[in-house]
Amino acid sequence: MHSKTDISVDFAGVRLKNPVMTASGTCGYVDELDDFMDINLLGGFITKSITLLPRKGNPVPRIVETNSGMLNAIGLANIGVDRFISEKIPKIREKNVPFFVNIAGWQIDDYVAVTARLADEDAIAGFELNISCPNVKKGGITFGTDPVLIKKITAEVKSAAGKKPLIVKLTPGVTDISATAAAAVEGGADGLSLINTFTAMVIDIESRKPVLANRTGGLSGPAIKPIAVYLVNKVYKEVAKPAGIPILGLGGIRTASDAIEFIIAGATAVSVGTATFAQPRCCLEIIEGIADYCGRHGIKNISELTGSLQ
């Protein structure tokens, strides 16, 4: 690592020792990656989505691989907030990295209830609001496409979150992502994360049926990266920069150069998702690569790089 560059960032009031976080749903709850890396070296950790009640999730097949990516339709399988508090929070306490809990639900009250249960947990740094999951029948993406609902849910969850920051995760499945981003900011979001997966389908031509039991799934991986970079830049220019709100950029990041593209486009920090499935240590390699790049380019503080697109 180059000692000259400060790659720590302030994200929504939380100090991250570097700008790289895990993406929700790709890193477990807390200790699943411990065999492969020390997660305390990460900038932050974003947990799997937590709902009020436990969720079994969708029938299988839940994933299918595509060219340079994959579809998933897990259906928010998770242990529910009670077991999260009793089983996972004690383990989170043993870690020394900011934990953001991804919150999901079916109606605003669900989101508010989960957030309220965790608002006073010292072990939690903040929340990420999942209003963009494409794989559940109601809620999720329906919240994520309606600016009026986004503003309302953001405001209510923000109020339940107390002093903890709230990041709102946006879906790319809208005509104008700046409108949904602006609604989240108006609702009181402290940060925006974008993008979630694209709704997509793979068909088995022999049976003429979709491969996934859920029929559709969310497309992730390198295939979506250029679109994600574009959308991060658009939201940065049109919403985040004017409002002074940081962006957590994600979508197909696998290498340091991918991450740096997002940062140049306007992201303050980045999340790594699908790449972790294949390379469980890749976040650490990305962090090293970012430090190297900053050193090579004489960047003293990584904040100089955010939104530096020429």
Next chain:
Amino acid sequence: MSEKAEIKANVISNKAIGPCFCKLSLRIPEQYYPIMSRFLPGQFAQVAIENLGSPANPRFSPRQSVLRKPFSFSSVEITKNHIIAHILYCVLGPGTEKMTTIKAGDEINMIAPLGTSFTVSDDLETALLVGGGMGAVPLQSLAEYIHKNHPKKKMIAFIGARAVKGLPFFHTHDHLEKGKIVTEIEEFEKYGAKTYIATDDGSAGIKGFVTELLANKVSELSIKPANTMIYTCGPEPMMKAVAGFAHKNNFKCQVSLERMMACGIGLCQSCAVECSQPGQTETVYKLCCKDGPVFDSAEVCW
């Protein structure tokens, strides 16, 4: 200590066996001995295929693969001086087709050993190994393990296939027994397991399903459920039938399941297996990669 790790293994050979199957043999470098010597039969590896090339005339539309692919081991030879791991695979799509380009001297990146294993209890007397097609592969490593660690236990293997040609990764030989031609599989015989074969077309062994063969032999040889375990791996309908036979006749049965999985290490939650819970009507989804791939057949909701 870690239970699993990213292992960089050296390719000894990658041999085609007939038009569809290949055998990949890997030398495990010494630094990974502490991890890999913990391998137990039934555990699997997630092999990285992203950087492999496509063959000259691909049968499948080439794909840039991001994800690793899961494979069971047919054998892991563990001695003081070396660990050699063998993976048998069937070329079924663009990922496995890329694997045919692996050559001796290459380095393969795999995460292993993963998942649960077959378990062999001390009071076990007879192990019944029931395999179908490629599913017979992890049972070979179970036979190797039982032979090495529990030499007094009796093993009988029942192997099913569409035709004898469907088992080209096994060495078979015919001999006469009581005036009938009997086909045996060397990979099981060498570990002291008597083998019986069932094929759909009758090209080897009996004509019919391996489950019928199992039921007939259990009755003929008067095998009792006490101190017997059925171990099975193969197509899911076959395993369901074996589990049904076990349940009906009070045999204990371990099944090795297969699911599409992105990570193999419990992150993606894609490889769900619906299981019952003792004393509850509500079922749960367990993960094939972490809670399996080997399950007690009685807990699986078939």
